[in-house]
Amino acid sequence: TNLVSPHISFPSPLNSLLFLTIFIFPFFIIKHFLHSSKSTKLPPGPPSLPIFGNWLQVGNDLTHRMLATISQKYGPVFLLKLGSKNLVVVSNPDLANQVLHTQGVEFGSRPRNVVFDIFTGNGQDFVFTIYGEHWRKMRRITTLPFFTNKVVHQYSDMWENEMDLVVHDLLNDQRVRGEGIVIRKRLQLMLYNIMYRMMFDAKFESQNDPMFIQATQFNSERSRLAQSFEYNYGDFIPLLRPFLRRYLNKCRDLQKRRLAFFNNYYIEKRRKIMAENGEKHKKSCAIDHMIDAQMKGEISAENVLYIVENINVAAIETTLWSMEWAIAELVNHPRVQNKIRDEISTILQGKPVTESNLHELTYLQATINEALRLHTPIPLLVPHMNLEEAKLGGYTIPKESKVIVNAWWLSNNPAWWKNPDEFRPERFLEEENGTEAAVAGGKVDFRYLPFGMGRRSCPGIILALPILGLVIAKLVTNFEMQAPPGLKNIDTTEKGGQFSLHIAKHSTVVFKPINSKI
Ligand code: HEM
Secondary structure, three states: OOOOOOOOOOOHHHHHHHHHHHHHHHHHHHHHHHHHHOOOOOOOOOOOEOOOEOHHHHOOOOOHHHHHHHHHHHOOEEEEEEOOEEEEEEOOHHHHHHHHHHOOOOOEEOOOOHHHHHHOOOOOOOOOOOOOHHHHHHHHHHHHHHOOHHHHHHHHHHHHHHHHHHHHHHHOOHHHOOOOEEHHHHHHHHHHHHHHHHHHOOOOOOOOOHHHHHHHHHHHHHHHHHHOOOOHHHHHOHHHHHHHHHHHHHHHHHHHHHHHHHHHHHHHHHHHHHHHOHHHOOOOOHHHHHHHHHHOOOOOHHHHHHHHHHHHHHOHHHHHHHHHHHHHHHHHOHHHHHHHHHHHHHHHOOOOOOHHHHHHOHHHHHHHHHHHHHOOOOOOOOOEEOOOOEEEOOEEEOOOOEEEEOHHHHOOOOOOOOOOOOOOHHHHOOOOOOOEEEEOOEEEEOOOOOOOOOOOOOOOHHHHHHHHHHHHHHHHHHEEEEOOOOOOOOOOOEEEOOOOEEEOOOOEEEEEEOOOOO
């Protein structure tokens, strides 16, 4: 007999729904479990649903802390499915070495998404482009005018000059000794001036300079739109992408106005100056070198523009977050402030701190290292990606996976660090020998990677470390930094986006002058 009566006929949508539930859905589930049981190949990870993957479980909370918690369950390399995308997270020094160094070429690309495609002109930039000829060119072209010791020596007087202006402003502002000020704002102006003088030989007059207001607004809006968790649904589930149209239009509109701002007010100005001086033009700032490379046909006008775009994104806020963290910890640890002062007076015997004697100040350096360890400003580095299927820790990594190194967890895991929650610069001078691996003849501690490591590591480290050292030295030698009246400590609660880790409430700090000599 016929089991299905020919007389019963379902309306057609219901029919398809039934068909889906009875045949297709179980197929997905069986396929899924078969997939998971092959976990000898794919890295382990929480079981995932069709279409959504693990997204409903992990939500948008893909922070360094959440990923550290997952790694405690699934191990040093695990896989999350975020809709249609694979996210591979690496959480031990040995595998970090694999991704960043040993297999640095295989994992040397960057994933982008619908939003980053807009902000990078589909990878015409330097930071988010795939590993290849274009990236090599961008890295080579930017090295000479930005990332050499010569550049550091050439500009360190200018950096100091901008820092002395900060000290000067703090000394002349009565509020600073009483209720205190939100120090971020003044340091932001200082860092914009440092970077814009290096790039364009241009600077902003004050925090009220309309050009400064415009530049900071453009950059912070770009960071907000790029770092937001709001667009993840359309990124993870391509079917939902049409709903992102408004968001993406907003990104496009901002990027258009922002690039025009850099181009019209800064790059074009340099082009004009260079054209006026003809063949004999002198290269007085980094962008002059870029324009020169363009005139020789080595790079395009877009390349020049995207280098400016990238420096605005990569150089300023990162260094500013690091300063805010270091200052907050120094306020909360007056003992460390005193020790830096003692070191400076013992070692330098009254000579001023300059870029050329920073290397003698080992405790100051340890303090900067400790701030970057505890509050890793880019806690998951900039994501890496493998263009082709690859092997890692005995597992297969599907091609075009987003590969993240949890640098924050590497430097805050109690398995490798004594009391990692404690802010204690001494650890870098006393007990820490680390789990060092030999790299290019030297030793690298793969537990400590605030600037990454290897091919895609931060080229800006050569500028950021002396800038941080000098600014902290100047503040500590001129002021006792304290919490505002009535407070014992500064609130160091953290706030993170998809990329960054910064202090949730910008600190108000009291600066009590100590017989200033500048
Ligand atoms: C304290 C300040 C800074 C921190 C913590 C920092 C951190 C980082 C990190 C973690 C990466 C990615 C590494 C990786 O993917 O493995 C990176 C990349 C990069 N950083 Fe920095 N950075 C800082 C300052 C700067 C400065 C001052 C500049 C430029 C003047 C800069 C320019 C870049 C560039 C161009 C890249 C991309 C390199 C590439 O993809 O090849 N950074 N940075």
